[in-house]
Amino acid sequence: MRKPDAHNPLKIGTRGSPLALAQAFETRNRLIEAHGLDEDSCEIVIIKTTGDKIQDRPLKEIGGKGLFTKEIEEALLDGRIDIAVHSMKDMPVQQPAGLMLDCYLPREDVRDAFVSTTHGRIADLPEGAVVGTSSLRRRAQLQNRRPDLQVVEFRGNVQTRLRKLEDGVAQATFLAMAGLNRLGMAAIAKGAIEPEEMLPAVAQGAIGIERRADCLRSAELLAAIHDGPTGERLAAERAFLATLDGSCQTPIAGLAVHDDNGLWLRGEILRPDGSEVITGERRCAVSDAIEAGQDLAREMLAQAPRGFFDWR
Numbered sequence: 001m002r003k004p005d006a007h008n009p010l011k012i013g014t015r016g017s018p019l020a021l022a023q024a025f026e027t028r029n030r031l032i033e034a035h036g037l038d039e040d041s042c043e044i045v046i047i048k049t050t051g052d053k054i055q056d057r058p059l060k061e062i063g064g065k066g067l068f069t070k071e072i073e074e075a076l077l078d079g080r081i082d083i084a085v086h087s088m089k090d091m092p093v094q095q096p097a098g099l100m101l102d103c104y105l106p107r108e109d110v111r112d113a114f115v116s117t118t119h120g121r122i123a124d125l126p127e128g129a130v131v132g133t134s135s136l137r138r139r140a141q142l143q144n145r146r147p148d149l150q151v152v153e154f155r156g157n158v159q160t161r162l163r164k165l166e167d168g169v170a171q172a173t174f175l176a177m178a179g180l181n182r183l184g185m186a187a188i189a190k191g192a193i194e195p196e197e198m199l200p201a202v203a204q205g206a207i208g209i210e211r212r213a214d215c216l217r218s219a220e221l222l223a224a225i226h227d228g229p230t231g232e233r234l235a236a237e238r239a240f241l242a243t244l245d246g247s248c249q250t251p252i253a254g255l256a257v258h259d260d261n262g263l264w265l266r267g268e269i270l271r272p273d274g275s276e277v278i279t280g281e282r283r284c285a286v287s288d289a290i291e292a293g294q295d296l297a298r299e300m301l302a303q304a305p306r307g308f309f310d311w312r
């Protein structure tokens with residue numbers, strides 16, 4: 001392999017948000033470390049996505065899968081970039097023809113964070129309190145546990161959301177612990193919410209790195225920084241998601257962790273208003289991750305009463 005250098009740099013594509021940039025720099029540093037590259041051998045290329053351009057409308061209204069990924073994948077296919085760094089939580093379950101996604105960095109904290117200027121945890125919120133979130137999953141899970149709370153749409157980056165809390169638009173919000181940790185901002189969380197209380201989104205806390213399927217240089221570079229256990233967990237979670245045909249805008253939660261015998265996968269689907277929830281779990285050998293994810297999804301789909309998915 002001809003290693004990247006200043007004349008022939010590896011172009012790393014990313015969104016421009018502070019979190020996306022932190023993830024891209026983490027990837028760059030791991031590549032430099034693993035292959036003994038020069039600092040100027042990897043170039044970060046910022047790409048604006050539809051999700052970034054439209055800031056004033058709820059995500060579910062803009063609709064469609066891949067709001068945060070489509071333009072980046074186009075840049076990969078065009079050759080404007082060589083690899084792309086993604087939050088796996090935002091990634092559709094299938095990649096376009098010609099692209100490959102088989103490199104994951106070690107997974108961060110999978111939990112959601114409870115963020116509030118006034119209260120310490122969900123249970124402390126007074127009746128009727130207002131909570132801001134743009135996530136259908138978090139909204140549905142919250143309303144399932146606390147139907148008395150009001151939920152308002154909350155978009156924007158971490159700083160924008162914190163300002164909204166300070167302005168009193170809402171008393172609390174949720175953010176991924178992973179994002180806060182990567183930004184060095186974990187201190188703003190009142191606490192992490194355990195998966196038993198709020199099962200996270202499929203792939204939450206995982207970074208995936210996409211490349212052109214036929215690009216051997218990228219394949220070889222990425223193989224050295226791939227984290228196998230994260231890949232095993234995501235195989236189960238994303239197979240579960242794929243069979244449910246969900247996107248990041250459907251109230252679906254799923255989390256696989258390793259146990260003594262292999263993997264333990266938990267899943268949850270909800271009505272958007274939280275009035276009904278279906279949960280399930282599977283234990284399987286690591287080699288059966290995909291089958292277990294598909295099987296759990298089918299079992300839960302079969303349990304869904306008529307009309308459960310009508311809102312779609």
Ligand SMILES: NCc1[nH]cc(CCC(=O)O)c1CC(=O)O
Nearest residue numbers: 087089175176178179204205206
């Ligand atoms: N949908 C936006 C998004 N995609 C990934 C993360 C956080 C980082 C991660 O889960 O890896 C976030 C923000 C959030 O949920 O707070």
